[in-house]
Amino acid sequence: MAKIIGGIGTSHVPTIGVAYDKGKQQDPAWKPLFDGYKPVAAWLAEKNADVLVFFYNDHCTSFFFDVYPTFALGVGAEFPIADEGAGLRDLPPIRGDVDLQAHIAESLINDEFDLAVFQEKPIDHGCASPLPLLWPHKPDWPGTVVPIAINVLQFPLPTARRCYRLGQAVRRAIESYPKDLRVVVVGTGGLSHQVHGERTGFNNTQWDMEFLDLLQHTPDKLTALRHVDYVRRGGAESVEQIMWLAMRGALGTGPVKRLHQNYYLATTTAMTVALFEEDEAAAALGDPSSMASDQPIFA
Amino acid sequence: MNPQLQGIQNIAGTYIFDLRVSNRSLKLNKFFWSLIDSDARARFVADEETSMKNAQLKEEQKVLIRARDWLGLIQNGANFFALEKFARVVKMSNMQVYAIMRGESFEEFLATRQVPDAR
Numbered sequence: 408m409a410k411i412i413g414g415i416g417t418s419h420v421p422t423i424g425v426a427y428d429k430g431k432q433q434d435p436a437w438k439p440l441f442d443g444y445k446p447v448a449a450w451l452a453e454k455n456a457d458v459l460v461f462f463y464n465d466h467c468t469s470f471f472f473d474v475y476p477t478f479a480l481g482v483g484a485e486f487p488i489a490d491e492g493a494g495l496r497d498l499p500p501i502r503g504d505v506d507l508q509a510h511i512a513e514s515l516i517n518d519e520f521d522l523a524v525f526q527e528k529p530i531d532h533g534c535a536s537p538l539p540l541l542w543p544h545k546p547d548w549p550g551t552v553v554p555i556a557i558n559v560l561q562f563p564l565p566t567a568r569r570c571y572r573l574g575q576a577v578r579r580a581i582e583s584y585p586k587d588l589r590v591v592v593v594g595t596g597g598l599s600h601q602v603h604g605e606r607t608g609f610n611n612t613q614w615d616m617e618f619l620d621l622l623q624h625t626p627d628k629l630t631a632l633r634h635v636d637y638v639r640r641g642g643a644e645s646v647e648q649i650m651w652l653a654m655r656g657a658l659g660t661g662p663v664k665r666l667h668q669n670y671y672l673a674t675t676t677a678m679t680v681a682l683f684e685e686d687e688a689a690a691a692l693g694d695p696s697s698m699a700s701d702q703p704i705f706a
Numbered sequence: 707m708n709p710q711l712q713g714i715q716n717i718a719g720t721y722i723f724d725l726r727v728s729n730r731s732l733k734l735n736k737f738f739w740s741l742i743d744s745d746a747r748a749r750f751v752a753d754e755e756t757s758m759k760n761a762q763l764k765e766e767q768k769v770l771i772r773a774r775d776w777l778g779l780i781q782n783g784a785n786f787f788a789l790e791k792f793a794r795v796v797k798m799s800n801m802q803v804y805a806i807m808r809g810e811s812f813e814e815f816l817a818t819r820q821v822p823d824a825r
Contacts, residue, residue, distance in 0.1 A: 422800070466787035472736075493794045562722060603720075603786040605808060608808060638714065639717055674824050674825060
């Protein structure tokens with residue numbers, strides 16, 4: 408049976424992709440960012456992950472507002488990397504496993520998660536910015552991707568709770584797939600940033616740290632927040648962090664441990680990567696610290 | 707009012723992109739979105755006015771585009787992620803657009819950042 412072996416939260420800032428393509432891995436301004444992904448890439452290689460399920464958003468690239476799906480799952484053996492206005496990147500197409508993608512779509516829809524399905528659409532920086540920092544791409548990617556696009560651009564967005572439940576439904580879908588696949592779920596976006604209006608450049612590191620803590624220990628506190636709460640605390644575009652909740656939902660309701668975290672607020676976005684695994688030892692001990700925390704939410 | 711957004715009007719300098727805004731500005735955003743196509747980019751660079759006319763933009767929108775008025779375009783209903791396609795075509799970086807939206811020079815904006823060289 409397929410199994411979720413871990414979860415990753417990662418920013419998807421387009422500049423990361425630009426810096427990567429320009430070979431700025433050793434540039435002093437970028438080294439702290441790229442070095443922060445190395446332990447995650449090493450973990451993925453060591454665990455031989457077969458599949459990355461990416462909860463990401465399209466940035467008005469493959470989807471336009473004439474038809475803008477709340478949730479859309481990609482089906483295809485190949486997805487090109489999108490040209491977002493600056494030309495094509497030197498990356499191979501993202502690979503997909505059609506049978507697995509179709510199974511997940513069937514499972515989700517039979518589970519009353521009626522999402523849209525897309526095929527032959529390019530994938531933009533929502534997934535393609537962090538992907539080469541997680542997986543090597545020469546000569547080709549080592550595994551396949553299940554892209555699940557979430558509307559975080561055009562309100563009404565799905566609620567934080569709905570994203571969490573999507574993750575739970577994806578977990579049921581993966582655990583009912585008969586092939587032995589090692590699956591990692593990835594939530595993208597954030598952390599604090601705003602990139603429109605006079606409030607552009609807003610950040611809130613105190614909230615970012617609290618978000619990471621709540622995500623690990625008490626995600627129900629995050630699913631109770633409204634979109635306006637995310638906008639106020641982390642900046643307008645940080646509302647996309649609801650996609651991290653989809654990842655967290657897919658990790659199950661037991662305790663999780665954070666194996667690695669890197670936080671680098673250089674210019675406008677708090678670029679963050681965090682790696683989680685289910686904490687089976689704590690679960691066996693009935694560790695109450697997992698879902699019972701009482702810590703106040705920073706307002 | 708969407709209950710998820712209750713109180714949003716009290717957050718200054720923030721323009722929520724909902725269905726009302728999106729419907730009003732659909733042609734403007736569709737015009738920016740079209741620029742992910744390299745031929746459309748070349749046509750715009752060669753003849754901005756014809757590109758804008760073919761996109762059926764309103765005069766007020768054309769004025770904002772001619773002026774590269776980034777904040778004005780946001781206030782007119784541009785979605786930033788559509789708008790940034792236009793920024794690429796006119797060779798503006800997002801950081802330069804951010805500075806302008808804040809009403810700062812590029813140097814002033816960089817001085818507010820922790821690692822201004824990360825761009």
